[in-house]
Amino acid sequence: MHATFRQMQLMLALAETGSVTGAAHHCHVTQPTASMQLKELADAIGLPLYERVGKRLHLTQAGEAAAQTARAIAAEWETLEQRVAALKGVSQGRLRIALASTAKYFIPRMLGRFCAEHPAVDVSLQVLNRDGVVQRLLANEDDLYILSIPPRNVPHDRQVLLGNPLVVIAAHDHPLATRRRVRPEQLLKEPFILRETGSGTRLATDEHFKALGFAPRVRLELGSNEAIKQSVAARMGLGLVSRHALAADPASEGVAILRAEHMPVPSSWYVLWPQGKRLSPIAENFLRQLLEQARDWEVHS
Template sequence: MNYTLNQLQIFLKVSQTQSITKAAEELHLTQPAVSIQLKNFQDQFPIPLSEVVGRQLYITDFGKEVAVTAQKIIDEVQMLNQQTLAYKGKLVGKLKISAVSTGKYIMPYFLADFVSKHQGVELLLDVTNKAKVIESLKNNEVDFSLVSVLPHKLPIEKLELMQNKLYLVGNHQKIFKQKMYSQKIFEKLPLIYREQGSGTRYTMERFIEQKNLPVTKKMELTSNEAVKQAVIAGLGYSILPLIGIKNELLNQDLQIIPVKGFPIESIWHLIWLRSKNLTPVAQAYLHYIAQEKQKIIESKFSWYEGSLMPHKT
């Protein structure tokens, strides 16, 4: 047998996704390239590793055993690479972070230089809603979580990153001429909500409850991106984080409706379990953020305090 590490990685990904197309997407390869390597790998075994029933690909029992071995080999190779880097005095290991969906607009900027400087660090970043982020932290599946709403019952440590600002937004089909509207405007604007478990939804609902606003819920969608597109299409209005609508404001796909009491402000925090023993990689990242966060904010988010939005009243 003369299979390669690349073939092991491709077969492992195919076995995990049970799809050549999905495996190709996750590996950033073309579908034909994955198919060829999968065939070359299969040809080295007298027993089928996979089979196609209808249009669905299934991994055989023997293929599942090969996948387990492939994972062990890949893990050992990664460990060997990390040991080599550690021997050379370099920082090695995994950095695991979960982030709320709006975090995808800021977290990469707080990671790029750190990962670039430490080639031995493997980054695992999961972007999902607030409920799942907190669950992954609670289960000790990650080193850090990025949230804009702090959990109440979980013993955590926290580091403040930057402000999160939410505004009432709509498309440009309707002209809003007043410099500032009262909160009674919500009586006339059907609102589009995020799903339950979303930090944006939580912040939005808490504000509505505190102000006792007479809102009309139009629909519920499962991501800020979906909400944003629905607003652009004219299906309603919503309260969205400024960080995620910069381009749409500049392109005039969306407009901020100036309403008294806006923006709604919260803080993005990097949080971790108080009882967690941080790895050397996690400790190094925490030190990096504490030292560099202000420089990152000034260089990457200077527009955030600029003229894209009206001032709070």
């Protein structure tokens, strides 16, 4: 089997753009040239790489495999470019990070120092729900991934980054807000507003509540911390969110953290990368800085 670097670049562009025209534009070649190169790659592999259903282009299993290999080649080439740049005394390249939505409350601030020290590095942040981050991890689309509940069925390496306490919140003037201790039976009388099923916050919450034998009355399931905070402030029920998602003074957002028994829900943030992946020099540098900052990072309690 023989394939050229250009053909693999086109294969990756095809997977990312969803069209031969888009792949040609991305690789700065004409559409006929792109079609010919992709056909030659398919002939070398011995199987079709894509098929058309109506007006849409879909990769075949062979196409998906070829795209995955092309992505790995592109990552290795970028790593080589960064290592050569480092040998020349130049720090430039790209850093790709995918993070679960709640991590947006602290990762951008932790990025500040790195960006100041490496102005020539382009940074891409993908803020997604947990399933979206896991899918990108599976496809090896980024350098690093930030999750609170690492996937069990995806091989990966990881390090603990930060604590992620999940706290119960109520409207700032709720009767329970001033109590020195809130018992589980008191919480059972209140409706709860929780994150959507499948989110890292919800997975940790459900596991903790199950261990306690606590079955909350769920009024709403919402897809963002901001929506939960607004609903709680509007006295629609109690909420459960990461402490990172709240201001240093929660009252400024119209909510209060309840001093509930068996709370907060214990959880942590992790930084992950595909198992066995060789991180680029830029990713290694950022990971080192990230872990250094995490040691001194304050989680308001």
